[in-house]
Amino acid sequence: MKKIAVIGAGPAGIEASYILASNNFEVTLFEKSSSPLSNILDKAYLFPDFSSATELADKLSAKLLQKNIQVVLDKEIVDIKKDGDIYKLIDKEEKSHIADAVLIATGYTIFDAHRKEEYGYGIYKGVVTSLDLEKMIRHKQIFNSIGDIPSRITFLQCVGSRDEKSGNNYCSKVCCVTAVKQAIEVRKALPDAEIYIFYMDLRMWGQGFEELYREAQEKYDIRFVRGRISEASATFDGKVQIKSEDTLIGQPLKMNTDLLVLMAGMEPSQGTKTIGKNCHIGGEYQFISSQGAHIQDNLTTMEGIYVAGTAKRPMSIRDTLTDADSAAVQIMMDLGEKL
Amino acid sequence: MAVNFGYSISTTRVINFDNCDFNLLHQLEEIVPSYKRCLNCGACTATCSAQQFTKFNIRKIKSLFTSAQYDKLAKELDKCMLCGKCTLVCPRGINLRPAIMNMRKILSNK
Ligand SMILES: Cc1cc2nc3c(=O)[nH]c(=O)nc-3n(C[C@H](O)[C@H](O)[C@H](O)COP(=O)(O)OP(=O)(O)OC[C@H]3O[C@@H](n4cnc5c(N)ncnc54)[C@H](O)[C@@H]3O)c2cc1C
Ligand code: SF4
Numbered sequence A: 001m002k003k004i005a006v007i008g009a010g011p012a013g014i015e016a017s018y019i020l021a022s023n024n025f026e027v028t029l030f031e032k033s034s035s036p037l038s039n040i041l042d043k044a045y046l047f048p049d050f051s052s053a054t055e056l057a058d059k060l061s062a063k064l065l066q067k068n069i070q071v072v073l074d075k076e077i078v079d080i081k082k083d084g085d086i087y088k089l090i091d092k093e094e095k096s097h098i099a100d101a102v103l104i105a106t107g108y109t110i111f112d113a114h115r116k117e118e119y120g121y122g123i124y125k126g127v128v129t130s131l132d133l134e135k136m137i138r139h140k141q142i143f144n145s146i147g148d149i150p151s152r153i154t155f156l157q158c159v160g161s162r163d164e165k166s167g168n169n170y171c172s173k174v175c176c177v178t179a180v181k182q183a184i185e186v187r188k189a190l191p192d193a194e195i196y197i198f199y200m201d202l203r204m205w206g207q208g209f210e211e212l213y214r215e216a217q218e219k220y221d222i223r224f225v226r227g228r229i230s231e232a233s234a235t236f237d238g239k240v241q242i243k244s245e246d247t248l249i250g251q252p253l254k255m256n257t258d259l260l261v262l263m264a265g266m267e268p269s270q271g272t273k274t275i276g277k278n279c280h281i282g283g284e285y286q287f288i289s290s291q292g293a294h295i296q297d298n299l300t301t302m303e304g305i306y307v308a309g310t311a312k313r314p315m316s317i318r319d320t321l322t323d324a325d326s327a328a329v330q331i332m333m334d335l336g337e338k339l
Numbered sequence B: 001m002a003v004n005f006g007y008s009i010s011t012t013r014v015i016n017f018d019n020c021d022f023n024l025l026h027q028l029e030e031i032v033p034s035y036k037r038c039l040n041c042g043a044c045t046a047t048c049s050a051q052q053f054t055k056f057n058i059r060k061i062k063s064l065f066t067s068a069q070y071d072k073l074a075k076e077l078d079k080c081m082l083c084g085k086c087t088l089v090c091p092r093g094i095n096l097r098p099a100i101m102n103m104r105k106i107l108s109n110k
């Protein structure tokens, strides 16, 4: 039986492991944390259908019960070396693990909003990230900086994405619809709050996204302002003052808000960056680069090493799972096992 | 002889791209290529010091310049103090100060 090593137990790594193991490959799945799916379990409900993140995590975790999958937790892989037809995965403790092929599924990490100092994350209490808000939604506790129910909540798109100053010119793809999703959740929790979304462009590319945007306007009374917030500052009463331009009117705008939610983008995880660098398969922005934009999108430039999911570029869970399926098929074809 | 009815035909508000002179824009874009990358987000206007006290709107001036609507822009641009705050916030990394200086220069040579 051929041995495949999969790095990263996120949706991509789990899905591909499951397909490969179901087709008579022996899979070892390495995960650096003490449990899988950390980037799913930090969310409450998922776009586009508000389904529960925990339920999805349970369904994905159940796939790991498949025979032929061995999950190795607390194991961080830092390098891969080719030795003839064999691949040696090197972990942080410098031990090596052998495989016939390797799939990199080391995923993403959320942009560190401290880096956009002008928005005051970590300085003003009223400034939070989308991930912080996700936690508040999960615990059903949405409070402002002084522990009161917020009367105005403002979202800002494209924090750390589409921003040359952060070094990230790309679009993170998930934050536009996440802001709309979260705004609706906030509306359900706080029927009387004013809710604003400041955007540069609204990218409603997926099935059902545009409809969610319409609903947000009509049914949930979310206000959309086209302009990028240039900076935030604190007020004496614990609020956050923001400055922007209403670009459609062509006039500067300022307002106070109880909470400013920064829609932080996606960056390659540390694991993605390290492996990309050590194996010389990292590309722009340190995501792993694939061979082709259309076909061969699961092949890296190193033979026998494959890539799936957000280790490659920002994508949604559905796209990640589809990509993982396609990576598994590619590995099966290349290693000569029949589907 | 024309009869004066007491009113006249108002000049059209339509920007006619067929009659616009884009030469000045092209001159500017050659000197400051990053100028082309603007996505009209308005962060420059939001942060601008001059905007606080006058009707000055640097993003709008850029848009007008880009659509070859140069009338009155020279006078407007005089309100800029060249402080450079706009350059600091621009997500597209546009070199705004030299863009403004060269807009002034190009308009004065017009
Ligand atoms: C704010 C936010 C909200 C989102 N909400 C949604 C949503 O509602 N719906 C939706 O469809 N998508 C959503 N997404 C996107 C979703 O999180 C991703 O599509 C998905 O998690 C990608 O899965 P992945 O397997 O590619 O990567 P990840 O989920 O990042 O998994 C990678 C795994 O690899 C592990 N790892 C990393 N490095 C190493 C290493 N060196 N060795 C071993 N293991 C390693 C990590 O610990 C992790 O477990 C959201 C994203 C953000 C930022
Ligand atoms: S998805 Fe939306 S918020 Fe996120 S980077 Fe792209 S345009 Fe900006």
Ligand code: SF4
Residues within 6 Å of the ligand: B037, B038, B039, B040, B041, B042, B043, B044, B045, B059, B086, B089, B090, B091, B092, B093, B094, B096
């Ligand atoms: S901040 Fe930059 S991109 Fe935004 S409107 Fe101003 S010049 Fe254009």
Ligand code: SF4
Residues within 6 Å of the ligand: B044, B047, B048, B049, B050, B051, B058, B079, B080, B081, B082, B083, B084, B085, B086, B087, B096, B097, B100
């Ligand atoms: S350089 Fe001019 S346009 Fe830019 S912020 Fe300063 S005053 Fe405003």
